[in-house]
Amino acid sequence: MTAFDAQRWIAEPAKDSGYGRTPFQRDRARVLHSAGFRRLAAKTQVHTAGSDDFLRTRLTHSLEVAQISREMGERLGCDPDVVDVAGLAHDLGHPPFGHNGEHALHTVAEPCGGFEGNAQTLRVLTRLEAKVPGAGLNLTRASLDASCKYPWSRVPGRRKFGVYEDDRAVFDWVRPAELGERRCLEAQVMDWADDVAYSVHDVEDGVHGGYLALGPLLADPAERAALCADVAATYSDEGADELSAALDELLADPVVTEVAGYDGTYRAQVALKRMTSVLTGRFVASAVGATQSRYGTGRVRRYDADLVVPRTVRNQCALLKGMALRYVMRTRAQESWYDQQRTILIELVGALTRTPEALDPVFLPLYEAAESDAAALRVVIDQVASLTDHAAVAWHRTLVAARA
Template structure:
């Protein structure tokens, strides 16, 4: 890659440790050794972290995304360490309790510009992690750009975004204005790897946890139609009829039908793992093959090409996400603990605004230096978002429940 892409927000002296590492290998090491990455081990993916030894956390999910990203990117010609960094880093900004926690923090953070896990990731990488003062991990321009799934700021009616207003300077340094909202190839690879990982793996976890039963889908046309209706407009712009054809093809695959009678036995777990492996490999290979069909087999990277994902494969991935939504997330949302999670985060933000002396030593000076209520609220949001699930519960118990 060019020297421009290897530049860091704050220039650093050249390092010669004897390893001959590239700037992007250093980036990867910085993410792997960061405190935020370690905390992902105790943050919810779909199921509450620690509730089952089989189920994924944000950390295991991020490792899986990094592995898929690296192999897919390398086959296309991307620097493998850049796509690896993007996969490892993409969820660093996610708060306690998964997307449920994200929605709660977005609600309470409206006065300071809202909350979004991907925008928070940029903030963690460029500001909050303790590596280089004023620059977070001080990653290279290429690695930061590859980690940015949504290269735009908050807009009304557009839930996903990748940068808060006060992080615009580093964002604008990272991405020249002429790029607009176009994403580099490495970011597209990471985004597709993320889709593949959480769609396939959330279904694997859901089947194992007995939330997802495939037999009704195999035997009940009405249930298949209801799933397609759920997915249309939620995870896909395709009409239900188009999704139905993709679902029929997916359910006809022997590796899927084999899982329909899952009973938790060793043989059943082998079959479940076979399904996840085959679907992951198929979704990745389809994207690599379609991209190379359009752009040729010569190496491509950065802004040389866009990732091409075949329509049927994209639809099947969306349908797997729909299964997790319909049979897992909605079931969990009906549980009392799900609403309690939101209350914990909202009340914790309020308590810290009233008693900022309880903030960590990292955040306390930032709160004291805030020039407005909005700036102070953003510091508190940063603090709460950094917590693990268990830490959020414990802080709430100490600062709110014990004083009620």
């Protein structure tokens, strides 16, 4: 890494901690010790946080992404702490109730530019976390760049984006204009680690929770075709034939078929864990091997290379995401609690807009200093997005339900 990569938005005096830490090791410590990172323990991944001791939260998911990112990045020659930071930090901007909450806040935040969890992550890292006034955690340029999954502004036709317009100054400092939308290798490693983690682990959680049974897929060609159609429409630009071939190969793997009759016993849990371990290792090793085949086995980092993921492996990962969507998320989305989640967040934004004195002491001065209605709304959105699932319910009970 260069001195340019190690620069911070606000220059800091040299810190002699006695440990000889690199700037990127300090970045990692800042994320781990941040309030936003702790709050991920009570934020939904797929299932409501706290609903089952087995199921993942945003915190455990982030730890898993960081572990996969670090090992994969280190094998390629990336700075291990930079990819670790990206994995730990990538979901800091996600609101209560997972993607359901994200969609609700996007609707109500339309007057101030919408809401996107990845853009919110940049805002948390560079503005909202209490570490360095005016700079959030004041991470290095390399660590912030590695955390940018979608390095572009909101544009029509693209739901995902990585920066709000009022955070444009720091974004442009992190990413000089000549980079365009190209992502650094560390961000690509983190993104693939995120895909691998949530595709494999959401299926594991779905099987364990009784929402997803692999047996019907093995037995029913029509159901497999329907799954492939779902994936083609949602997660992949591949055709049905390519997805079908990848699914057949995936379902023929002994580590997958062994889970088809999952019954929750110790033996069944061992088989389920074997499946997640084998698939995770395979998806990671395939990407590392393919990238090294193209660029050689020397150290590559930043903009030296792009991550190469074999087509079949990418398709199988997309199919696992499709299983979680088709058999877990859509099933859960039919439950009345999911409608209530959206209502809670939308009504909470409305209540705080009417009674801003209820904002946390961190956010109230920002609201009072806002120069427009849109800027004031963004502060309210920041407040609501920062809440855990349980805190959102409690705030709604106090500010909305008790006053109805």
